[in-house]
Amino acid sequence: MKHNITLLKGDGIGPEISNSVLKIIESTGVQINWDEHLAGKDAYLKYGEVMPNETLDSIKKNKVVLKAPITTPIGEGFASVNVQLRRYFDLFANIRPSKNLPNIKTPFNNVDLVVIRENTEDIYAGIENKIDENTVHGIKLITKKCCKRICDYAFQYALKNKRKEVTVATKANISKLADGLFLNCFREISKNYPEIKAREILIDNLCMQLVVNPSQFDVLVMPNLYGDIISDLCAGLVGGLGIAYSSNIGKYEGKDYAIFEAVHGSAPDIAGKNIANPTGLLRSAIEMLKYINEIEAAIKIEKALFEVFKEGKILTPDLDKNATTEEFTNEIIRKMKSN
Ligand code: NAI
Numbered sequence: 001m002k003h004n005i006t007l008l009k010g011d012g013i014g015p016e017i018s019n020s021v022l023k024i025i026e027s028t029g030v031q032i033n034w035d036e037h038l039a040g041k042d043a044y045l046k047y048g049e050v051m052p053n054e055t056l057d058s059i060k061k062n063k064v065v066l067k068a069p070i071t072t073p074i075g076e077g078f079a080s081v082n083v084q085l086r087r088y089f090d091l092f093a094n095i096r097p098s099k100n101l102p103n104i105k106t107p108f109n110n111v112d113l114v115v116i117r118e119n120t121e122d123i124y125a126g127i128e129n130k131i132d133e134n135t136v137h138g139i140k141l142i143t144k145k146c147c148k149r150i151c152d153y154a155f156q157y158a159l160k161n162k163r164k165e166v167t168v169a170t171k172a173n174i175s176k177l178a179d180g181l182f183l184n185c186f187r188e189i190s191k192n193y194p195e196i197k198a199r200e201i202l203i204d205n206l207c208m209q210l211v212v213n214p215s216q217f218d219v220l221v222m223p224n225l226y227g228d229i230i231s232d233l234c235a236g237l238v239g240g241l242g243i244a245y246s247s248n249i250g251k252y253e254g255k256d257y258a259i260f261e262a263v264h265g266s267a268p269d270i271a272g273k274n275i276a277n278p279t280g281l282l283r284s285a286i287e288m289l290k291y292i293n294e295i296e297a298a299i300k301i302e303k304a305l306f307e308v309f310k311e312g313k314i315l316t317p318d319l320d321k322n323a324t325t326e327e328f329t330n331e332i333i334r335k336m337k338s339n
Contacts, residue, residue, distance in 0.1 A: 012266025014068030117227020
């Protein structure tokens with residue numbers, strides 16, 4: 001069966017790491033018709049819009065997207081394309097697993113946790129007003145509907161993935177209404193899942209606990225901003241942004257939609273140098289292959305990737321080795337062929 005998947009190669013290191021991932025997937029023999037489109041700066045230059053209709057129509061049709069990073073101007077310019085996409089397709093769950101890879105030196109070797117981040121509201125709703133020249137009013141939007149569905153998703157995820165515990169992280173002692181609503185929804189939903197342990201923690205304590213003893217955590221669920229920050233912290237626990245991956249899952253007009261993307265940004269400082277690490281996007285693509293039921297190919301790539309890490313020689317400079325993106329890509333393909 002040939003799959004139709006929308007491909008957004010992004011900018012910065014996006015095209016380099018996308019080409020690496022496409023080459024690896026192609027060598028598994030999985031048949032994918034990559035429907036490539038633009039988003040962000042490059043789309044703006046061509047169409048005068050960062051999210052052109054061509055791109056949206058392709059996603060509507062294909063329902064599955066592999067997306068490389070897109071630059072967002074900081075403090076000015078257009079709103080984040082990532083945030084726009086998540087909001088447009090109501091991709092309410094952002095799933096960020098963090099698990100040690102072989103041979104990546106980190107202070108801990110037994111991290112295996114998943115951050116499930118609410119992906120559509122909180123300060124990302126973008127409600128900000130200038131009251132006067134010196135005063136800005138920013139709104140943290142939290143709704144019962146979104147809290148309940150993300151907490152339910154976290155427990156469902158725990159069940160499906162044979163996890164034992166879901167921890168909710170909030171600042172409900174201070175944000176009594178907004179975070180209080182999230183916490184109360186968690187408590188309500190947790191009653192439907194007596195087989196999964198429900199645990200509560202304040203976000204500041206979670207930060208401390210994560211850098212002291214991260215293996216105590218299993219599945220974590222939290223509002224958008226905390227999830228954004230904590231999932232990067234967790235990526236750091238297992239080797240950094242270059243190897244972290246994510247899925248964005250949701251429903252649009254009653255149908256399932258999913259965008260798979262690396263966690264890191266467009267890394268303009270190393271763009272075009274053939275040294276970017278494609279592991280984050282590759283692991284996102286492995287999740288995508290599982291999602292479209294190409295399990296055999298997903299396992300094949302995963303196995304080869306783990307072997308290359310286990311040998312620990314042909315890795316990119318962010319992992320303190322000196323392989324190029326291309327050498328790393330070819331090594332994974334070589335491993336897959338020899339297995
Ligand atoms: P960044 O993740 O692009 O870079 C942070 C540091 O990590 C840099 O030193 C970079 O060289 C390194 N790095 C990141 N990915 C790497 C990889 N695959 N291999 C090797 N090294 C890697 O974060 P930064 O600099 O804050 O953001 C740059 C741009 O990316 C911004 O415009 C930001 O808004 C955007 N961004 C886009 C995201 C997306 O499209 N999903 C996510 C995060 C940021």
